[in-house]
Amino acid sequence: MKIATWNVNSLKVRLPHVTEWLATNRPDALCLQELKLEDKAFPEAELEAVGYRSVFNGQKTYNGVAILSPHAMTDIVRDIPGFDDVQRRIIAATIGDVRIVCGYFPNGQAVGSEKFAYKMRWLEALTVWLREEMKSHPRLVLTGDFNVAPQPRDAHPDWKDEIHVSEPEREAFRALEQLGLEDVFRRFDQDDASYSWWDYRMGAFRRNFGLRIDHVLATKALAERCSACIIDKAPRRLERPSDHAPVVAQFDL
Structure with missing residues (x-):
């Protein structure tokens, strides 16, 4: 079973990239974030044309999964x-x-801000809910744009901003792991400086100045069957790309 996650940063803009990627990679599930679309504008027909059903939760201009x-x-x-x-x-x-x-986890804006406090409340609520979900779903995957780089190696050494790398955010990530979820990307040898997001500015992608903030976490019953997990940088090289790259995990079920 192939499960992928991708923050597309506007599905309307990135729809051709998504349909092409689906046709080429044929995942069993593709999880999208930052749709920036109301439900009535979701492109169900275009996705059905390449063989994919959709469930979605949208919002005008912002968010959406x-x-x-x-x-x-x-x-x-x-x-x-x-x-x-x-x-x-x-x-x-x-x-x-x-x-x-x-x-699609909250960004948090800046440590100490109201948006950061919201991020921490949201993460706590998610953790409480997942604890119950996992009781009835031993095979569970939590995936998406976490907006957290969980370890120092998940951020470029010159990253100076506290957001995404602060200790409260990393502690919240560890709390998810302590539920019994494993970051399957780290089950495998990975290239140094493996990132999934790069700013559009200052040639960040070319310089590989990025963060690994898009993750696939799995319960033990699934993590033990994970045979690969990669970051697919190819879509980030396209014209008008998302600032995120897909992360793809393969489970031998």
Whole structure:
């Protein structure tokens, strides 16, 4: 089972990239973030034309998440249950016996800001909900744009901003791992300076000045069956790309 995550930074703009990538890579699930589309504008027909069904949770101009799959998806959940939030950041679905949770985690803006406090509340609520989800779904994947670089090696050495690399954010990431979720990218030998996001400015992609903030976390029952996890940089080289690259994990089920 191939599961991928990709912050597309506007599905309207990046739709040709997404349909081409789907046709070439044929994942069993592609989790998208930052759709920047209302549900009524979601391109279901275009995605069905390349063989993919969609479940989505959209919002005009900001946020928005979706899961695309050629397979049937059931038990759809939108947003974190019990967490009052106007921002559309979570969607979950079950494919076979695998529970997939797709999240667009808050950016946080700056450590100490109101947006950072919201980020920490959101992460806490997510962790509480996932603890319950994992009781009924031993095969669960949490994936998406986490907006957290969990270890020093996940950020360029010259990254000076506290956001994405602060200790509170990294502690929240560890709290997710302590639920029994594993960052499957780190099961394998990876190139030094492996990043999934690069700013559009100052030639960041060319210089590989980036962060690894897009992740695939899996329960033990799945992580032990993960045979590969890569960052696919090819879409970042396209004309008018997203600032993120897809992360792809293969599970031998």
